[in-house]
Amino acid sequence: MSRFRELRKQAGYSQKKLGDMLFVNQTAVSQWETGKNFPNPTIQLKLCELYDVSLDYLWGITDIKKAPVPEDENEDPLFIRLSKFFRRLPEKDLEKYYRYLLALKEADEKGEL
Numbered sequence: 001m002s003r004f005r006e007l008r009k010q011a012g013y014s015q016k017k018l019g020d021m022l023f024v025n026q027t028a029v030s031q032w033e034t035g036k037n038f039p040n041p042t043i044q045l046k047l048c049e050l051y052d053v054s055l056d057y058l059w060g061i062t063d064i065k066k067a068p069v070p071e072d073e074n075e076d077p078l079f080i081r082l083s084k085f086f087r088r089l090p091e092k093d094l095e096k097y098y099r100y101l102l103a104l105k106e107a108d109e110k111g112e113l
Contacts, residue, residue: 002032002033002035002060002061003057003058003059004029004033004047004058005033007047007053007058008033010031010051011050011051014026015029015033016029017031021050022039022043022046022047024039024043043087044058052065052066053065053066054066083097093095
């Protein structure tokens with residue numbers, strides 16, 4: 001089952017109801033679910049908001065519905081983006097890459113980079 005269909009069904013919407021909510025016809029929704037067509041970027045973002053998922057999850061790139069929000073709101077955005085990238089790697093390598101990222105961040109804070 002496509003992620004588009006899975007999320008729609010979990011939300012309890014019919015194809016017609018979702019189409020009405022997004023101002024598209026039921027055929028468009030059906031085509032997204034079968035892979036015959038894809039929603040435009042604006043509708044993709046609306047779907048992410050509606051289902052409270054990330055775009056990566058919507059497209060089936062990850063099984064994590066939403067990226068965790070950093071505890072420290074002052075966290076370096078580049079570090080967060082790199083962490084998200086490395087999370088997609090095989091689990092056996094995650095600890096190694098995480099330690100590497102922390103070392104890079106420390107070196108940057110000390111002005112060593």
